[in-house]
Amino acid sequence: MHSWDLxxxxxxxxxxxxxxxxxxxxxxxxxxxxxxxxxxxEDRGNTTRxxxxxxxxxxxxxxxxxxxxxxxxxxxxxxLLSFREVPAVLEALEQLAQPPDLLLCDGQGYAHPRRFGIAxxxxxxxxxxxxxxxxxxxxxxxxDVTPERGSQQYLFHQQEIIGVxxxxxxxxxxxxxxxxxxxCLESAVQWVExxxxxxxxxxxxxxxxxxxxx
DNA sequence: GCGACAG
DNA sequence: ATCTTGTCGC
Numbered sequence: 001m002h003s004w005d006l007x008x009x010x011x012x013x014x015x016x017x018x019x020x021x022x023x024x025x026x027x028x029x030x031x032x033x034x035x036x037x038x039x040x041x042e043d044r045g046n047t048t049r050x051x052x053x054x055x056x057x058x059x060x061x062x063x064x065x066x067x068x069x070x071x072x073x074x075x076x077x078x079x080l081l082s083f084r085e086v087p088a089v090l091e092a093l094e095q096l097a098q099p100p101d102l103l104l105c106d107g108q109g110y111a112h113p114r115r116f117g118i119a120x121x122x123x124x125x126x127x128x129x130x131x132x133x134x135x136x137x138x139x140x141x142x143x144d145v146t147p148e149r150g151s152q153q154y155l156f157h158q159q160e161i162i163g164v165x166x167x168x169x170x171x172x173x174x175x176x177x178x179x180x181x182x183x184c185l186e187s188a189v190q191w192v193e194x195x196x197x198x199x200x201x202x203x204x205x206x207x208x209x210x211x212x213x214x
Numbered sequence: 215g216c217g218a219c220a221g
Numbered sequence: 222a223t224c225t226t227g228t229c230g231c
Contacts, residue, residue: 039221041222076222078219085221107220117220138220176220213222 004073004087011083015116022120024110027182028101028129031057033064034195035093035100036204037122039085040212041072048072050088051211053204054100060195060203067211068092078138081107082118089122102183102191103130104204108138109180109188111155111163123181130180131188132163133205137176147171152189164189172200 006014035054042049047069054064068091074084085107109119109132117138123130140155142165149170155163155178163178164185179188195202201209 039222041221045223076221078221081220112220132220134220136220139218 004083006083008077008080011080012114015080015114018124019114019116019120021124022110022116023182024179025182025184026129026187031101031191033057033098033100034102034104034191034204035096036104036106036202036206036208037089037092038106038205038208038212039088040209042069046072048085048088049212050085050092051208052089052092052096052100053207053211054096054098055195055204055207058194060197062207064096064098065207065211066092066095068095079113082116082121085118086121086125090125093126100128103128103180104191104195104202105130105132105180106134106205106209108132108134108176109163109178110185111138111140111157111176111178113139115162117178117180119178119180123183129182131183131191132176132178132180133192133202134176134178135173135201137165145174150193161185166192168192168196168202169198169200175200 105119108117119132
C-alpha cells in the first residue's frame, strides 16, 4: 500500500527516488483509447473530485468516463501537486469500463523542478504511457512563440529541454507539453495535436475538465 | 534576501 | 483550483 500522508520534505525525497524509474522514450503500441484526466474541488476545497474521460482514436468519441471523490488531504504546494491529486485520480481510473492506452494529464510532466510532475507520477503508478499538458508554466524559459497555430518553442531549464510551449490555436494562449512516462517529447506533442479540434486544450482533457468542475 | 510558483 | 456578475462576440 502506498502512503500519501507525507511531509513536504518526504514527498520531495520520494520524487527524487521515483524519477529514476521514468522512461522518456516511446514504449507503447497502437493507441485506440486515450484518456483525459483532470481534478476539481468542491465544498470549499475540502473534497477532491477527479474525473477521467476515455475517447476512441481518432474519432474522439467518448467511450467511458468516471468520477471519484475523496477528502482533500494536502494543500496545494507548487512542485508537489501530484501528492494532492493523484490518489483520487487512481480511484477514478479503477472505475473505468474501458482502460485507456494513453493518459493526457492536466498539469506538468517532465517540465518540473525534479522532473516528476503529475503526468510522470500517474504514468509510473499505472504503468501507462502519459503526457503532461499544462495551461501555465511552472519552471523554465523559452523564446517567443509566434501567433499562428502549431507554432512552438522548446522549454528549457538548466541547459536541458524539458518540454514544448505550443500554440495549439492561432492567437490563443499557449500550452505547456512535456513527456510523462513512456512517451518522448516529440510524440507527446503529436498526440496533443492529434486530439485537438477547435479549442486550446485537447478534447479528452476538456471533457475531463467538464466532469471535474461542471 | 527577493520573486516565482502546475492546479 | 475556487470565490463570483455581467459582458462582449460568434
